Amino acid sequence: MDRRSLEYFLAVVDTGSSSAAADTVHVSQPTISVAVKGLEKELGGALFVRTPTGLTPTAAGRSLIGPARQVMRDFEIAHESVRDTLGLRGGEIDIGTVPALAMSWLNQHIVNFRLKHPSVTVRVHLENDDRLINDRVRDGRYNLGLTVTAPNIVGLSTRHVGSQNLVALLPPGSPGAGEPIDIGELAHRDLITMQRGHSSSRRWLETELGQRGIEPQIGVVLGTPFDIVPMVAAGIGYALWWSPMYGESDCVVRPIRPAYERPINLIKRDQAQSPASLAFLAIVERSSESESLPVNTEGPHMITHNYTGEKESTS
Missing domain, CATH: 3.40.190.10 (Periplasmic binding protein-like II)
Incomplete structure (x- = not known):
């Protein structure tokens, strides 16, 4: 077992096929196959099983992934x-x-x-x-x-190493900059957010408002956070934003009540x-x-x- 064999093994794990692994590490597909077969012979068992979606690690293969990454x-x-x-x-x-x-x-x-x-x-x-x-x-x-x-x-x-506080990010020109705002006052404004499973701030807001018998008014749901600030700056809604974070200076920032802080x-x-x-x-x-x-x-x-x-x- 050598470094190169483990590198090829991990390439197959990460790509799901010997041909894609070969492209990743810039060798021929037979080279990948020979290396994997050599590992299987040395270790005494199959490391992959072929499925409709490609090569999937066996239990033995899965047990090798962590140690192989450690070696690399x-x-x-x-x-x-x-x-x-x-x-x-x-x-x-x-x-x-x-x-x-x-x-x-x-x-x-x-x-x-x-x-x-x-x-x-x-x-x-x-x-x-x-x-x-x-x-x-x-x-x-x-x-x-x-x-x-x-x-x-x-x-x-x-x-x-630090902490972040959840704040309300409001369109430019909104009143009350720097003043605390209760989340109840935000409930009937359009929220720019991410999918529930991708946003802890959205889940927190839904829980807090739910205890008051209120639901947030969802305006836009995004796949990533990188377009949130431009949309708030354009005036189409507000967002909950972890502060400090880049871009917030383009909008009006207000602390929220109840406060919510998390560690870094x-x-x-x-x-x-x-x-x-x-x-x-x-x-x-x-x-x-x-x-x-x-x-x-x-x-x-x-x-x-x-x-x-x-x-x-x-x-």
Whole structure:
């Protein structure tokens, strides 16, 4: 069993077919098939079963996925450590996060990090489920994770790095900027939101209003949060918005009653971190020691978002 065989195995897991896996890792399909068969012979059992939707891992295959990702991540750490010792530049970080944190805390920290380490590639993966982020940090797919719930999982460490407050985002020119507004006053306005399973703020609002015998008036339902601010700014409704978050300066912001606050948690594996990850954690440490983190709401957005989540959202 070697690194290359595990890489090919994981490519089949992630793509669901040997041909797609071959395209992903830039080798021929027979090379993938030979590598998988070699692993199966060495381990003494089938790793995949063919189904109408493609190749699906067997129970044995599923048990190999986590350790295989761990091995691949450890190889990456070893490679980066040598380069770091030799004074070479480079490296990469994969960070999993819910969208609302990518649009605020994470964005600013990536800006600070890239200004200091411009040769390191940062990849941000948007997920709708804290549990999925935790799993992917644990199995090595992501170096770090940002969640709004603290996991109690062996092998993972959690650090509280900030918080967000839920506010009402109203169209420009709305009265009462900065003044608290009761959610009951919002109930008969058009709400711009996401699908219920993708929006914790919508579920919270429905629960709170439901206790008063009221339902929110839904105006627009979106698939992602990135078009919410432009629609509010255009005057077609209001939104519940996690603050601080980019774009809110374009609208009128009012605190809500009852107040709703949630933590920002940074998740990492207990095992050794790559030099690039350690450098990012150092940036976080320094910002945590300062009184506050400046938020540049007009600055460039440097993140390429990979929106993959489909489960119930904590965003």
